[in-house]
Amino acid sequence: MDFRNLNEDIFRVAGEMSEVASYLWQKGWAERNAGNMSVNISEFITPENAAAIANDNPPFYSLPLSLPALAGNYFLVTGTGKRMRDIARDFDHNAILIRVSDDGNGYLLIKYDPSQPNLMPTSELPSHLSIHEQLVTEGKRERTVVHTHPNELVSLTHIRDYCDQEALNNLLWGMHPETMVVVPEGAGFVPYLLTGSLEIAEATLQKFKHHQVVVWEKHGCFAIGKDVFEAFDLIDTLAKSALIYFQCRTAGYQPEGLTQEQLADLKVLSEKFKS
Ligand code: 13P
Numbered sequence: 290m291d292f293r294n295l296n297e298d299i300f301r302v303a304g305e306m307s308e309v310a311s312y313l314w315q316k317g318w319a320e321r322n323a324g325n326m327s328v329n330i331s332e333f334i335t336p337e338n339a340a341a342i343a344n345d346n347p348p349f350y351s352l353p354l355s356l357p358a359l360a361g362n363y364f365l366v367t368g369t370g371k372r373m374r375d376i377a378r379d380f381d382h383n384a385i386l387i388r389v390s391d392d393g394n395g396y397l398l399i400k401y402d403p404s405q406p407n408l409m410p411t412s413e414l415p416s417h418l419s420i421h422e423q424l425v426t427e428g429k430r431e432r433t434v435v436h437t438h439p440n441e442l443v444s445l446t447h448i449r450d451y452c453d454q455e456a457l458n459n460l461l462w463g464m465h466p467e468t469m470v471v472v473p474e475g476a477g478f479v480p481y482l483l484t485g486s487l488e489i490a491e492a493t494l495q496k497f498k499h500h501q502v503v504v505w506e507k508h509g510c511f512a513i514g515k516d517v518f519e520a521f522d523l524i525d526t527l528a529k530s531a532l533i534y535f536q537c538r539t540a541g542y543q544p545e546g547l548t549q550e551q552l553a554d555l556k557v558l559s560e561k562f563k564s
């Protein structure tokens with residue numbers, strides 16, 4: 290199915306998702322089908338577009354959650370089991386356009402390819418849509434959710450001392466000044482839970498009330514942004530801090546880290562940037 294004919298905004302969003310998919314692959318964070326993305330594109334669907342893309346009998350799938358704030362909303366989502374490197378080169382055959390049903394209890398496959406019955410939304414859809422529901426309910430500006438498996442951050446969560454939100458953030462902030470500036474509220478931390486489950490979706494949602502990035506123990510992380518680039522940048526910044534930590538350790542040294550006073554100055558700076 291050709292997503293790009295709908296309108297130029299959707300064409301642009303699909304292009305941005307493809308571009309970030311290529312970054313995730315190049316970073317080495319996207320083995321096989323690792324990672325997924327979703328973008329709420331409802332603001333770009335005009336009544337004419339909605340009529341043009343309406344199918345007579347779009348397949349409906351119920352969800353084990355209720356999404357009243359998303360009723361009727363449209364999302365571009367990556368397909369389950371699809372490779373980021375394939376999404377980067379051929380978005381239309383590796384991603385899907387869905388619409389949350391009017392009762393908010395499921396979704397319809399709007400743009401789908403009947404010749405590809407296995408092209409279904411990501412298995413992390415419960416987490417993605419719960420996060421979008423919270424973003425819309427709270428009137429937030431973010432419209433994008435990105436999930437990936439950054440080696441550097443996953444490695445940190447194999448160290449028991451850093452399976453603690455405060456210790457994790459203190460380490461990450463201390464490795465590079467930009468980390469406090471870009472992610473001043475730090476990452477939320479979710480202890481290990483089964484991937485794709487409602488439990489992990491619920492735990493993640495709680496963390497997104499106060500954070501823009503959430504790290505899943507021994508798995509990866511989720512980030513939100515106004516676009517996929519913003520979400521990617523948050524993950525990239527945290528992953529760089531983690532990499533600096535491991536590079537110092539690999540060289541045989543315990544990194545010194547920034548002092549509490551230096552971090553306090555950076556926090557003030559980050560507040561200036563925000564205002
Ligand atoms: P999907 O292929 O279903 O998107 O799953 C990838 C993944 O990273 C699961 O956490």
Ligand code: ZN
Nearest residue numbers: 323324437509
């Ligand atoms: Zn994953």
